[in-house]
Amino acid sequence: MSSSPHALVFPYPAQGHVIPLMELSFRLLDRGFKVTFLNTDYNHERVVSAMKGKGSNQIRMASIPDGLGPEETRSDLGRLTESIAAVMPKPLENLIMEEKNKFTRFIADTNMPWAFAIAKKMAIRTVAFFPSAAGLLALFFNITKLIENGIIDENGLLKEETCQLSLGVNPVSSLHLPWNCFHDELARKAVFQTCFKTAEEFAEEIVICNSFEELEKPIFELYSPRIKPIGPLLATLRSDAASIGSFWSQERACITWLDNQLPKSVIYVAFGSFTVINHKQFHELALGLELTGRPFLWVVRPGFTEGTVDEDAYPLNFKERVLGRGHMVSWAPQQHVLQHPSIACFISHCGWNSTIEGVTNGVPFLSWPYFGDQFFDQDYICDVWKIGLGLVPDENGVIRREQIIAKVEELLGDEDIKSRSLALKGMAHKSVKEGGSSFENLNSFVDAMRGD
Ligand code: UDP
Numbered sequence: 001m002s003s004s005p006h007a008l009v010f011p012y013p014a015q016g017h018v019i020p021l022m023e024l025s026f027r028l029l030d031r032g033f034k035v036t037f038l039n040t041d042y043n044h045e046r047v048v049s050a051m052k053g054k055g056s057n058q059i060r061m062a063s064i065p066d067g068l069g070p071e072e073t074r075s076d077l078g079r080l081t082e083s084i085a086a087v088m089p090k091p092l093e094n095l096i097m098e099e100k101n102k103f104t105r106f107i108a109d110t111n112m113p114w115a116f117a118i119a120k121k122m123a124i125r126t127v128a129f130f131p132s133a134a135g136l137l138a139l140f141f142n143i144t145k146l147i148e149n150g151i152i153d154e155n156g157l158l159k160e161e162t163c164q165l166s167l168g169v170n171p172v173s174s175l176h177l178p179w180n181c182f183h184d185e186l187a188r189k190a191v192f193q194t195c196f197k198t199a200e201e202f203a204e205e206i207v208i209c210n211s212f213e214e215l216e217k218p219i220f221e222l223y224s225p226r227i228k229p230i231g232p233l234l235a236t237l238r239s240d241a242a243s244i245g246s247f248w249s250q251e252r253a254c255i256t257w258l259d260n261q262l263p264k265s266v267i268y269v270a271f272g273s274f275t276v277i278n279h280k281q282f283h284e285l286a287l288g289l290e291l292t293g294r295p296f297l298w299v300v301r302p303g304f305t306e307g308t309v310d311e312d313a314y315p316l317n318f319k320e321r322v323l324g325r326g327h328m329v330s331w332a333p334q335q336h337v338l339q340h341p342s343i344a345c346f347i348s349h350c351g352w353n354s355t356i357e358g359v360t361n362g363v364p365f366l367s368w369p370y371f372g373d374q375f376f377d378q379d380y381i382c383d384v385w386k387i388g389l390g391l392v393p394d395e396n397g398v399i400r401r402e403q404i405i406a407k408v409e410e411l412l413g414d415e416d417i418k419s420r421s422l423a424l425k426g427m428a429h430k431s432v433k434e435g436g437s438s439f440e441n442l443n444s445f446v447d448a449m450r451g452d
Contacts, residue, residue, distance in 0.1 A: 005450055006034040008096070008103040008124070012111040013040040013066055013074065013084065015247050015273035016353045017131045018047065020210045021109065022245035023233035024129065025059050031446045035059045036103070038095070040066035040084070042074060043247065050249040059244075064091035075274055075303075077372075078186030081194065085114050096122045105449050110137075110207060113197040127449065128202050130209040132352045132373045133380065134219045134227045136178060137207060138165055140199040141223075156180065156192035168218040170384045176375040183371060191372065208445060210356060212431035212438045215385075215424070230442040232360045232428050236335045247273065248331035254297055257327050261295050261342035267408060268337055268363070270299035271349040275370040278306050279313060281398055286315050288404030290322050294344070297327045297337065338363050345411055347391075347404075350377040362425030364388055364417050366407050368399065387421040389414075 009025050011017040018039065025035040037059050039047060044063035066080070067087030074080055092115060096103065106119035107127040119126045130137045139146075142165055146152050151163045156179045164171040174180065179192035210231035213220050220229060235243035243250070258266060269289065271277075277285070282305045289296045305313055319328075334354070337343065338361040346358045347366045355377045358365055365388030367378040381388040389411050391399045411417060431438040 004032060004034050005104045006036065006102055007105045007107050007127075007449075008036050008038060010038045010092075010106065010108040010112070010115055012109040012131070013043050013080065014077075015245075016351050017109050017111070018043060018247075019243075019245045019353060020131060020231070020233045021107070021129060022059075023235060023238075024107070024230070026235075026238055027230075027233070027442060028446065029058050031443075033446075033449075036099075037061050038092075039063045040088075042066055042068070042070070046247040047245055050246045051244060052249065062095065064088055064095065075276075076184075076187070077182075078184065078188075078190040081111075081190045084112065088112075089114055089118055093118050093122065096124060110198045110202055111194055113194070113201040116201060125449075126205075127445075128205055128207045130198075130207045130227070132178075132209075133355075133377060134209050134211045134216045134223070134229060135169070135172075135380070136373055136376055137198070137202075137209065137227055138169070138219050138223055139163075139172065139177065140195045141203060143196055143199050152177065155189075156195075166218070166222055169222065170218075170379065172376065172379065176379060178373040178376060181369075181371050181373075181375050206445075208441075210352070212428055212436075213441075214427040214431060214437070215359065216380075228441050228445060229431075230438050230445065232356045232432065232438075234335050234357060234360055236339045237360070237429075237432055241336070243333060243335055246331065248301065250331055250333040251329040252333055252336075254327055254329050254332055255336055255340065258297065258337065258340045258342045263341050264344045265295055266340075266342045267292065267294055267296040267345055267347060268332075268343050269296060269347040270332060270334060270354065271301070271304065271368070271370065272351040272354055273301070274351075275349045276304065276306055282313055283315050284398055284401045285404065286318050288399075288401035289326060290315075290318065291401055291405050292408050294408070295325050295327075295342075296322075297329070297332065299332050299334075300328050300330060302330055345408065350374040350381060352377055355381065356428075359385070359387070359421075359424050360428040362422045364411055364414075364421045366391055366404075366411055385420065385424060387417055387424060389417075 011021040041063045067083035106124045108115045110128050110130045116126050150159050158174045162171040162173050182188040208228045208230050210233045211229040338357050346363045348354045349370045350367050365381050367388050368391045369375045369378045382390045389407050393399050430436050
């Protein structure tokens, strides 16, 4: 038997969970671990095909079924969460059984409490990874208190306006609690259940997360050492900077396009892996970008609009009018884009990974949240760190072109926002350098994993 410690790493099957856990895997490799990375079969195929054979030959990739048919959507989080909890436990148990004595640690996403139960049953020591803001985990730990205090009812539904965990911690509108920000009831219930179980399951454990101490100071002061930040976990902070784990293949040619733009001139527009907007909104966004008169790089992911994104989805002659100035891609190497000197600002849905990536690169935000924790992240960006401005839908639920143009101008003219963004960037980079808080946290956590 080899003496290297061997981690079995298991993300919840969504893009924003696979990417940071893949990054953590690279940091474990650097520290002498072997890593087996476990995806669903469906995501495994996507990741491997997006890598076009250029993947890591050091990380062993494994996969098990998620219980959904090949044509079924993986964007329905309620259905996905139910299906994996029903179908994945047995294959996970079998994998661990077949490779008994091989894995010394099981590192998984807190979104799958059932997976921890299996690892414990199979006597593998576990590490819990929380993929969103640490402030949210702190809220989950207080769900019972929120119910007792009448802020939410036992189903997580709204009662009062805001809750504040402690003095110094930013107040959160109960409208922005993540389970209340879903468009369908099944997803809302599934997410509330998961948050509740997360709080129960991990109340006594140390949970690691993709954040850094200086970013959510009041939370880490309250919850040290239970919530341990080890981020930012970004490919661009590794020496080879190869980003792995994308579900779509990255159009790297856009970096050459960015090379030809002026410093701090380009608006980067991307909404992560789940957001879907209607055609009316798609038109307003397209026209808003056009009318800023500025260069823009826009990720139009397959499935981004209701219905297909074909030529008809764009305003008439849009592509001709913005030729050379507007660049559309289906999936970008986002971390490398945000690191590029030509980027001026980020129109973002505020997924936690996008948030951390923007923060680490000192890029100011225009926030446009879609669902889940993105509203909580928006509050951090606009009200706590004050490194961005919010875009607000009108009474018909549409963000109009006029607002997009006006907010871009306001953001780019705001020197205070720029300097706060750069200050956070400095702190993010410092935290992962030798002697920095996340660097030390990561090393002590890895030492602990080796030690017992
Ligand atoms: N991403 C990417 N290319 C794109 C858009 C997004 O590589 O064109 C990556 C992005 O860098 C981030 C992840 O996809 O790491 C999205 O995660 P996030 O938490 O921001 O949003 P989600 O997809 O979960 O809504």
